[in-house]
Amino acid sequence: MGSLPSFDFGNQWADLVGAISLSIADAFAQSVPPCLVGTALFFSCLGGPIATIVAEREQRTLKRLLASPLRGTSYFLGIFLAYGAIGIGQTILVYSIAAFANAEFPEATWLALLIVFLSMSAYVGSGFCIGANLARRTEDVNALIAALGVPLLLLSGAFIPIEFFPKVLRDIAQFNPIYHMIQALSKASILGQNFAEIAPHFWFLVGFAGLMVVGGWLSYRQMLTTQRRR
Amino acid sequence: MLKIENLCKSYGQRVVLQRLTLTISPGEVYGLLGANGAGKTTTINILCHLLRSDSGTVTIHNQPLSEETKSLIGLVSQENLLYGSLTCAENLDFFARLHGLSRLQRRERVQVCLDAVGLSDRARSPAESLSGGMQRRLSIAIALVHHPKLLILDEPTTGLDLEARIEIWRLIRQLQSQGMTILLTTHLLDEAERLCDRLGILKEGCLLVEGSLNQLRQCIQAQEIVIVQTSDEAGAIARAKSLGFLDRRYGDDLAFWLPEALELKEIISKFDGIALESIARQPVRLEHIYNEVLNFK
Numbered sequence: 193m194g195s196l197p198s199f200d201f202g203n204q205w206a207d208l209v210g211a212i213s214l215s216i217a218d219a220f221a222q223s224v225p226p227c228l229v230g231t232a233l234f235f236s237c238l239g240g241p242i243a244t245i246v247a248e249r250e251q252r253t254l255k256r257l258l259a260s261p262l263r264g265t266s267y268f269l270g271i272f273l274a275y276g277a278i279g280i281g282q283t284i285l286v287y288s289i290a291a292f293a294n295a296e297f298p299e300a301t302w303l304a305l306l307i308v309f310l311s312m313s314a315y316v317g318s319g320f321c322i323g324a325n326l327a328r329r330t331e332d333v334n335a336l337i338a339a340l341g342v343p344l345l346l347l348s349g350a351f352i353p354i355e356f357f358p359k360v361l362r363d364i365a366q367f368n369p370i371y372h373m374i375q376a377l378s379k380a381s382i383l384g385q386n387f388a389e390i391a392p393h394f395w396f397l398v399g400f401a402g403l404m405v406v407g408g409w410l411s412y413r414q415m416l417t418t419q420r421r422r
Numbered sequence: 423m424l425k426i427e428n429l430c431k432s433y434g435q436r437v438v439l440q441r442l443t444l445t446i447s448p449g450e451v452y453g454l455l456g457a458n459g460a461g462k463t464t465t466i467n468i469l470c471h472l473l474r475s476d477s478g479t480v481t482i483h484n485q486p487l488s489e490e491t492k493s494l495i496g497l498v499s500q501e502n503l504l505y506g507s508l509t510c511a512e513n514l515d516f517f518a519r520l521h522g523l524s525r526l527q528r529r530e531r532v533q534v535c536l537d538a539v540g541l542s543d544r545a546r547s548p549a550e551s552l553s554g555g556m557q558r559r560l561s562i563a564i565a566l567v568h569h570p571k572l573l574i575l576d577e578p579t580t581g582l583d584l585e586a587r588i589e590i591w592r593l594i595r596q597l598q599s600q601g602m603t604i605l606l607t608t609h610l611l612d613e614a615e616r617l618c619d620r621l622g623i624l625k626e627g628c629l630l631v632e633g634s635l636n637q638l639r640q641c642i643q644a645q646e647i648v649i650v651q652t653s654d655e656a657g658a659i660a661r662a663k664s665l666g667f668l669d670r671r672y673g674d675d676l677a678f679w680l681p682e683a684l685e686l687k688e689i690i691s692k693f694d695g696i697a698l699e700s701i702a703r704q705p706v707r708l709e710h711i712y713n714e715v716l717n718f719k
Contacts, residue, residue, distance in 0.1 A: 251503065260520040
């Protein structure tokens with residue numbers, strides 16, 4: 193499935209359906225990374241913080257929180273922890289369902305967990321960036337997630353393997369952090385590849401997660417400054 | 423209880439507070455008045471440690487302003503800052519937890535505060551289901567839940583109907599009688615007149631005057647004010663000037679300051695020959711002082 197010289201979506205899709213013959217266990221195993229990173233964590237760890245921040249800002253409860261002994265840093269870390277906990281819960285759920293279907297995950301458990309952690313951090317950090325800068329009202333949340341997230345998801349291989357896309361889209365996908373999340377998790381979790389083999393995906397993910405956490409923190413600080421004045 | 427000395431704050435080139443100095447004694451209700459943008463909310467935000475001042479000192483209950491002094495203050499903001507989906511009791515319990523109250527203390531304080539604001543029967547109602555007046559009372563209860571030493575009420579009756587406003591006034595008086603120190607900001611001068619022991623008027627970040635209502639009356643050299651309606655305003659003003667009465671406008675009303683209290687028939691006789699349509703005497707009220715201080719001082 194590696195190289196596709198000419199692209200004809202209809203024929204390729206038919207070929208894929210005809211050619212793939214997976215056991216239920218393998219099918220579950222292979223669906224774990226896109227399911228977990230591409231949908232579960234995306235909607236909870238990205239959409240969740242945006243909705244929380246916007247709701248807090250709309251209700252103006254942030255000011256009351258800041259007037260209490262609660263520190264701004266604690267609030268930031270609290271949201272990180274809360275959505276991190278939800279993400280861990282979803283990770284356990286998705287892996288458990290796969291495990292009940294006898295799916296096997298060779299090795300590299302810690303590496304897979306690290307990738308999941310980085311993915312969650314990247315999503316929550318992005319949530320802070322979007323929630324603090326772009327989403328002004330609750331109604332904006334869905335629109336922003338749809339406008340920014342759905343193209344990224346489609347280009348990540350979460351729904352359709354990107355090998356089916358034309359070269360230009362596959363090239364663009366190299367800059368898509370969700371693509372790297374899925375690739376890194378797939379290779380570590382399903383194929384059991386070691387760190388050296390997934391290094392390009394991993395480092396891209398580290399850089400993106402770092403950027404988003406720092407960006408999220410700065411956006412959050414900026415938002416607090418504005419809220420404190422009101 | 424609260425001592426503010428030479429407090430200054432600017433946002434870039436815009437000066438918001440200029441050497442603000444004031445003191446509030448324990449158990450006192452102090453009214454901070456001023457137009458929008460005068461610096462009232464900025465002062466409150468500094469007291470609540472939400473903003474940092476550029477210079478000046480603040481001490482609350484003899485402690486310099488810090489993160490720790492947040493626990494000494496209960497803030498009721500201009501809007502009802504409530505979690506709408508939480509019940510009244512849950513809102514109170516949540517904020518009590520933020521202030522580090524134990525489970526036992528929280529249970530007791532939630533009940534006491536709900537009783538104090540008359541919301542015991544709505545303890546299990548979501549905050550969003552309450553009327554505007556009830557939500558404001560719940561906001562006051564939240565501000566009181568951790569036993570603050572200073573209660574800050576930032577325009578507590580803005581947007582409320584008369585009935586709800588009277589209810590909040592009753593609550594403030596009740597807190598006052600229990601010895602609570604209160605800093606109140608309001609645009610409603612009759613509210614300030616009713617509730618405050620002392621008043622300060624802010625303009626462009628400067629405290630222009632402060633004192634009790636009687637002390638502030640010294641700002642106006644009049645024993646009484648008469649409001650007149652006449653088709654010959656120029657004539658009435660000229661006559662007033664010849665009599666040594668100062669003229670002022672309060673909205674559409676033409677008013678004259680009387681340096682001494684006079685009987686109505688005496689006042690009418692002084693305007694003999696001017697076609698007066700109506701004439702009314704008024705005592706010097708806070709609105710007159712406020713108008714004078716902001717526009718002529």
